[in-house]
Amino acid sequence: MVGNVVVSGGNSARKSVQEMSMDGDEPPPQFVVKQHPFGSKQCDSSSASTIIPIIDVSLLLSSEHELLKLRSALASSGCFLAVGHGMSSSFLEKVREVAKQFYSLPVEEKEKYGRAPDESEGYGPDKIVSEKQVQDWSYRLTLRVFPTHKRRLALWPENPADFRETLEEYSIKTRAMMEQLLRSMARSLNVEEDSFWKQFGGESAMLQARFNFYPRCSRPDMVLGVKPHTDRSGITVLLQDTQVEGLQVLVHDTWINVPSIPDALVVNLGDQMQIMSNGIFKSPMHRVLTNKEKLRMSVAVFNEPDPEVEIGPVEALIDETRPRMYRNVKNYGIINYQCYQEGKVALETVRVAPN
Numbered sequence: 001m002v003g004n005v006v007v008s009g010g011n012s013a014r015k016s017v018q019e020m021s022m023d024g025d026e027p028p029p030q031f032v033v034k035q036h037p038f039g040s041k042q043c044d045s046s047s048a049s050t051i052i053p054i055i056d057v058s059l060l061l062s063s064e065h066e067l068l069k070l071r072s073a074l075a076s077s078g079c080f081l082a083v084g085h086g087m088s089s090s091f092l093e094k095v096r097e098v099a100k101q102f103y104s105l106p107v108e109e110k111e112k113y114g115r116a117p118d119e120s121e122g123y124g125p126d127k128i129v130s131e132k133q134v135q136d137w138s139y140r141l142t143l144r145v146f147p148t149h150k151r152r153l154a155l156w157p158e159n160p161a162d163f164r165e166t167l168e169e170y171s172i173k174t175r176a177m178m179e180q181l182l183r184s185m186a187r188s189l190n191v192e193e194d195s196f197w198k199q200f201g202g203e204s205a206m207l208q209a210r211f212n213f214y215p216r217c218s219r220p221d222m223v224l225g226v227k228p229h230t231d232r233s234g235i236t237v238l239l240q241d242t243q244v245e246g247l248q249v250l251v252h253d254t255w256i257n258v259p260s261i262p263d264a265l266v267v268n269l270g271d272q273m274q275i276m277s278n279g280i281f282k283s284p285m286h287r288v289l290t291n292k293e294k295l296r297m298s299v300a301v302f303n304e305p306d307p308e309v310e311i312g313p314v315e316a317l318i319d320e321t322r323p324r325m326y327r328n329v330k331n332y333g334i335i336n337y338q339c340y341q342e343g344k345v346a347l348e349t350v351r352v353a354p355n
């Protein structure tokens with residue numbers, strides 16, 4: 001079966017998250033979040049809109065004000081809500097719809113696309129890589145979309161029938177928005193416009209889509225949908241559920257709710273952009289809460305350079321007042337994932353020790 005293998009109370013009852021969710025079970029100990037080192041205060045929703053601003057992507061070329069807003073959001077919370085991205089409400093709804101239809105399929109049908117134990121692509125719960133790993137109350141369908149020759153089409157659902165073409169179209173549009181954002185981010189820091197875009201390899205960058213499903217959970221006070229982490233990507237673009245919120249970002253030791261605004265896409269900066277911007281832009285720690293009443297879903301798209309390509313801080317962003325903060329690094333994704341599962345901060349492992 002696809003679900004996590006759970007041995008509860010010393011007997012051999014094995015249940016997946018989906019089964020436990022349907023039966024309303026008390027989550028077993030390996031799902032329970034212990035006292036966490038990150039974040040001690042809960043959010044105050046009234047301040048969320050100033051901390052996580054709405055940015056109109058279509059204005060970034062023409063409006064200095066919008067560009068400054070972008071720079072300031074990325075240098076503080078590392079997160080904003082993007083509008084003016086050119087994707088229609090009905091198209092975004094279609095993306096949500098194919099995701100929901102896939103998740104509603106019988107377990108045996110979804111298992112056809114199941115993630116193999118040593119792989120990262122496919123459907124299922126997260127890979128267990130550490131004994132310390134606290135398990136998440138979620139399933140993910142992870143698929144690499146670009147470069148096209150690295151697609152593993154056997155893992156791309158054929159049901160619903162328009163899943164594949166919808167994912168393809170959504171990825172092309174999201175990649176175009178990412179390019180616009182990377183160029184704007186460079187302009188906002190007064191460096192060459194393609195400084196970031198080029199490091200990702202331009203059109204040959206990797207793009208990965210992840211459909212996240214969070215079944216209902218009887219103990220939202222003790223269990224997370226995704227535990228605190230920073231993304232390994234350069235940029236993450238997230239299509240949220242319109243009905244159920246749950247994403248929180250950590251800003252100054254306080255967890256802030258990211259609101260779900262119709263047609264707005266959440267943009268989270270990832271670790272590789274924090275590295276390339278020499279620490280000017282922040283990759284926010286974030287987490288997902290569970291919900292007692294409702295299933296939640298989201299679709300995240302991540303960009304990354306080819307793992308063999310070395311990335312590092314843009315030279316023009318290094319000087320005496322801001323010395324190099326990170327060493328150059330290849331295959332950062334693996335470092336990030338291992339640290340995440342062990343509850344460590346991945347960026348610390350590539351930080352240059354101050355003189």
Ligand SMILES: O=C(O)CCC(=O)C(=O)O
Pocket residue numbers: 210212226231238246247286287288297298300
């Ligand atoms: O579901 C969400 O809102 C966020 C998911 C997330 O952080 C991730 O997939 O990296």
Ligand SMILES: [Fe+2]
Pocket residue numbers: 229230231286
């Ligand atoms: Fe994330």
